[in-house]
Amino acid sequence: MNEMTKLSGLTRATGISALHEGYMPGFGNDFETEALPGALPEGRNSPQKCAYGLYGEQLSGTAFTAPSHQNERTWCYRIRPSVKHSGRYEKIDVPYWATAPNVDPDVISLGQYRWNPVPHSDQPLTWVTGMRTMTTAGDVYTQVGMASHIYLVTQSMQDDYFYSADSELLVVPQEGRLRFATELGVIDLEPKEIAILPRGLVYRVEVLEGPARGFVCENYGQKFDLPGRGPIGANGMANRRDFKTPVAAFEDRETPSTVTIKWQGQFHRTRIGHSPLDVVAWHGNYAPVKYDLRTYCPIGAILFDHPDPSIFTVLTAPSGVEGTANIDFVLFRERWMTMEDTFRPPWYHKNVMSELMGNIYGAYDAKPNGFAPGAMSLHNMMLPHGPDNTAFEKATHDDLGPEKLDNTMSFMFETRFPQHLTRFAAQEAPLQDDYIDCWDSLKKHFDGTPEGNWD
Numbered sequence: 001m002n003e004m005t006k007l008s009g010l011t012r013a014t015g016i017s018a019l020h021e022g023y024m025p026g027f028g029n030d031f032e033t034e035a036l037p038g039a040l041p042e043g044r045n046s047p048q049k050c051a052y053g054l055y056g057e058q059l060s061g062t063a064f065t066a067p068s069h070q071n072e073r074t075w076c077y078r079i080r081p082s083v084k085h086s087g088r089y090e091k092i093d094v095p096y097w098a099t100a101p102n103v104d105p106d107v108i109s110l111g112q113y114r115w116n117p118v119p120h121s122d123q124p125l126t127w128v129t130g131m132r133t134m135t136t137a138g139d140v141y142t143q144v145g146m147a148s149h150i151y152l153v154t155q156s157m158q159d160d161y162f163y164s165a166d167s168e169l170l171v172v173p174q175e176g177r178l179r180f181a182t183e184l185g186v187i188d189l190e191p192k193e194i195a196i197l198p199r200g201l202v203y204r205v206e207v208l209e210g211p212a213r214g215f216v217c218e219n220y221g222q223k224f225d226l227p228g229r230g231p232i233g234a235n236g237m238a239n240r241r242d243f244k245t246p247v248a249a250f251e252d253r254e255t256p257s258t259v260t261i262k263w264q265g266q267f268h269r270t271r272i273g274h275s276p277l278d279v280v281a282w283h284g285n286y287a288p289v290k291y292d293l294r295t296y297c298p299i300g301a302i303l304f305d306h307p308d309p310s311i312f313t314v315l316t317a318p319s320g321v322e323g324t325a326n327i328d329f330v331l332f333r334e335r336w337m338t339m340e341d342t343f344r345p346p347w348y349h350k351n352v353m354s355e356l357m358g359n360i361y362g363a364y365d366a367k368p369n370g371f372a373p374g375a376m377s378l379h380n381m382m383l384p385h386g387p388d389n390t391a392f393e394k395a396t397h398d399d400l401g402p403e404k405l406d407n408t409m410s411f412m413f414e415t416r417f418p419q420h421l422t423r424f425a426a427q428e429a430p431l432q433d434d435y436i437d438c439w440d441s442l443k444k445h446f447d448g449t450p451e452g453n454w455d
Contacts, residue, residue, distance in 0.1 A: 023244035027226060027289065033185070033248040034077075034281035045075050054280055055081045061198055061223065061286035072223070074184065074284025079252055085202070085259055085276035089268040092260070094128060098422045099166065099265030100136035100145050100220070107426040109135075109419065112385055114435035117374030120211045124155040127178075127205035128162055128260055128267075131216070134425040135356060135378060137417035138326075140166050140220045140265055144319065145417050146327050148356050149216040150376070150429075153178065156206035159255055161276055164262040167218045169197045170315070170329060172411060174360050174374050176212025178205055183279045184287045185246025191360060192409065194329075195290040196224055196315075202259065202276050203288075213374060215358045217413045221326035224315040232299055238314045242295040245287050251275040293360075293409065298335040304342050309412070319416060328353075330412040332364065337403045344403075345395050348386030354419045355379045355412050362408040366391050370432060371410075377435070381418050388438040396454065 024031050034040040039054065041047050046056045054077040061072035103109075118132060130152040138145010147167075153176070171178075173191045180187040180195065182203035189195050191214075197203065226238055253275040260269050291314075299311055312330045319326040337344050345366045357364075357377045364371050366387040371377065379385040387395065425431070447453040 022247055023290070024247060025241050025244060027238075027240040027243035028285055029240075029245070030283070030285045031245055031287065032281075032283035035248040035250050036280055039077055039281035040283060041077070050077055052280060054078060057081050059200060059284075059286055061200070072284075072286040074282050074286040076183065076279045077281040078183075079250070079278035079280065080274070082202075082276070084274075085270075085272055087270040087272060089261070089270050092267050092269050094131070094262075094267045096133060096424055097128070097131045097149070097262070097267070098133035098136055098147065098424075099140050099262075100138050100147060100420070101140075102133075102136040102422060103420050104423050104426075107421050107423060109421045110380060110383070112377075112379050112383055112436055113421070113425075114371065114377040114432045115375060115425070116430035116432060117372055118150045118152065118213070118429055120152055120154070120213065125152050126155050126157050126160070127151065127153055128157075128160075130154070132424055132429070133422045134376060134429065135419035135421055137354065137415050137419045138220060144221045144326060146220060146317075146413065146415050147218040148376075148413050148419070149218065151212070151214055151216055153205065153207055153212040154210050157204045159257040159275070161202050161204050161257060161259045162261075163200055163202045163259070164197075164218070165200060166262050166264065167220050168199045168223060170217040170219065170224060171195045171197065171214060172216070172358065172360065173212065173214040174358070175214065176207065177209040178212050179208050180205055180288065181249075181251075181277060182246070182288050183277055184282055185249050187246055187288055187290050189290060192293050193290055194293060194314075195288065197288050198223075198286055201288060204277070215376070215411075215413075217327060217329065219317050219327055222318050224317045224327070224329070227310075227313045227316045227328075236297045236299050238291065238296055243289050243291045245289045248279065248281050249277075250280045251277045293331060293333065296331055296333060298333065300335060300337075301339050301342075303338075304340050306339055306342065306344065309346060321416070324352075324416050326415060326417075328412070328414040330414060332408065332410045332412070334404070334406050334408060337405055340400060342400070343395050344398075344400075345387045345391050348384065350382050350384040352381055353414045353416055354381045355385075355414050356419060357410055357412045360409040360411065362406075362410075364408060364410045365405055367438070370435070370438070378419060378421075381416075386439075389441040389443075392442060
């Protein structure tokens with residue numbers, strides 16, 4: 001019987017051990033959880049001697065002096081302090097993971113772009129080597145902006161661990177199932193769910209069902225939060241109780257391991273002799289979380305017109321400008337359409353925000369053709385966009401009875417910064433060269449009469 005099993009009496013298939021498995025509900029809650037009874041100190045954070053011979057250590061997600069309602073930190077009680085999980089670093093090359101600022105002079109980012117699903121590779125790819133950056137925005141050095149990625153994962157990380165010092169990651173699966181074994185517990189993730197992995201959190205990614213493909217929004221700025229509902233009130237949209245944070249789980253394994261760190265857009269690796277996932281107990285509000293997108297409660301118009309797409313915001317990462325997000329994560333899922341005398345698809349517009357969309361499954365109502373599950377599109381800031389001619393003609397001539405918009409789930413990463421294409425997005429990803437032509441067949445209906453020519 002190994003040391004880990006002696007301690008806990010229960011072993012996960014991955015080697016993670018805990019007294020119980022599961023999740024704790026709530027978003028931004030102050031949690032406490034222990035994998036061994038009595039491992040969590042009561043009434044204090046840093047006792048002279050921690051139970052089980054553990055080390056007390058704080059993981060801070062905000063500055064110490066951040067306002068109390070924004071302050072995020074977690075106290076960890078671990079087998080070794082994290083300084084034992086860090087040694088001499090060597091720089092390594094991760095060629096397809098780019099970081100802002102990343103403006104390629106040979107790439108034109110100005111335009112309306114759409115990509116077919118990025119195909120899986122025959123090569124074995126892990127969470128790190130399988131990341132493919134599509135766009136970058138802002139500046140990681142000043143901690144503003146974002147990057148959008150596609151991940152292609154076919155292989156579990158074996159005694160390899162990762163964390164980003166640059167960003168928190170919002171993970172949106174589209175195909176396959178992954179397990180994120182983190183310092184603070186285990187998250188199993190599948191399509192129609194999302195996860196947030198905080199900046200500085202160490203984890204290993206395993207393939208439960210592959211190959212796995214999905215989308216990632218890398219947030220360099222302030223953390224994701226729930227949007228204010230304003231006059232909507234206390235309920236609807238994404239409710240706090242539907243977010244799930246994992247219970248404590250730990251590994252006590254003496255085995256050669258590597259830890260890869262993303263820091264200022266560079267990648268470094270250090271070698272250690274044990275697993276860094278050794279937090280036996282923790283309490284705080286800085287932790288990974290997952291959310292089932294099927295629990296999102298859409299809000300919309302019930303008489304005429306329809307609100308701005310911001311009504312579908314799941315998460316927002318604020319900027320220094322009130323009401324203008326560093327990033328909004330917006331969800332377009334199944335819902336009823338009941339508006340009278342209204343053009344129901346998203347209307348034509350251009351705005352100051354840059355919009356990167358992805359399709360999780362089904363068809364998107366504004367683009368019923370050519371936007372397959374796994375596909376992405378980009379409409380950069382101040383560039384016009386809207387429904388293609390097929391969607392326009394249908395919406396203009398339909399009998400407007402109540403209609404269930406079904407079998408659809410798409411999302412948008414929206415940012416106040418222009419998004420710059422990477423060389424991969426411009427030259428290697430399956431770009432639809434004819435996407436811009438989807439508006440060519442839009443007709444002129446103006447004929448000088450109030451009725452117009454709608455034939």
